[in-house]
Amino acid sequence: MPELPEVETVKRGLAPAMEGARIARLELRRGDLRFPFPDAFADRVSGRTIVSLGRRAKYLLVDLDDGNTLISHLGMSGSFRIEEGRIEEGAGAATPGEFHHARSKDEKHDHVVFHLESPAGPRRVVYNDPRRFGFMDMVGRADLAAHPFFRDLGPEPTGNELGAAYLAERFRDKAQPLKSALLDQKNIAGLGNIYVCEALWRAHLSPIRAAGTLVTAGGRPKEQLNLLVASIRHVIADAIAAGGSSLRDHIQTDGSLGYFQHSFSVYDREGQACRTPGCGGTVARIVQAGRSTFYCATCQK
DNA sequence: AGAATTACCTGGCAGC
């Protein structure tokens, strides 16, 4: 479930293999993911050298040497894996049958292959996406901010642009529940279901509460809004740190949650004890806008 | 116009 911290982790995992490498060939194994690939996509990418990798919200950005940026969104089941050269030789020799079966099942959802040339040798970076909620596009670097995917995005939760004054402006007079308001990428870019639940728990704020109640009549942020901003920043930073820590052991490019999934306080903990010290409440699951919300009604008000 | 709902996908799993 790639939200901002997972995409950041993917970017860091891919960067050593991709930055500076030449894409000898981009192989598309189908005509679309969630959306069709852009016109002549493979031809425009093949032969280019990768200048650098970046990230905006939940989008992975691949800057190419011709001034274009390849945009990749992992949807909810997208992942990248790196295959070194000469992988076929001796691979899976102990149980060739099972190995082949496992590989072929997985390969069914290998939709895009970057065939790379680099000083370290040939590599393949493979994009796999069973549910095909992901998508790719390409745009000139200078036009990135105006691209429909990026045009309306709010600030990054890790940057200076996100502050209580900014959110007060966005939330003022809003009856919309905090859960929905934080999930809206126009307000803050990069938060998903998991980290919204976690941030609200850290701030002791109910997901049902109207966003406008965190703003004074004069349009100033209440103290609770300052706490919410701090909670968002901390939960994202902690998650990135946890994803990054697993990079020490192996290159984690699969968009999974790293070690942070063991640190959930409310997400997927329905019926379990609230972890707020002295609270004694129980984590509940409700549905908001068709999605699960986990929270503690005892300490989140 | 803005907010709420549904569509898009498939694997995994609970329940029978």
Add this chain to the structure above:
DNA sequence: TGCTGCCAGGTAATTC
């Protein structure tokens, strides 16, 4: 056991 049906969730399209 094999089937059904539901659930996961980010974004776009559609409806309200």
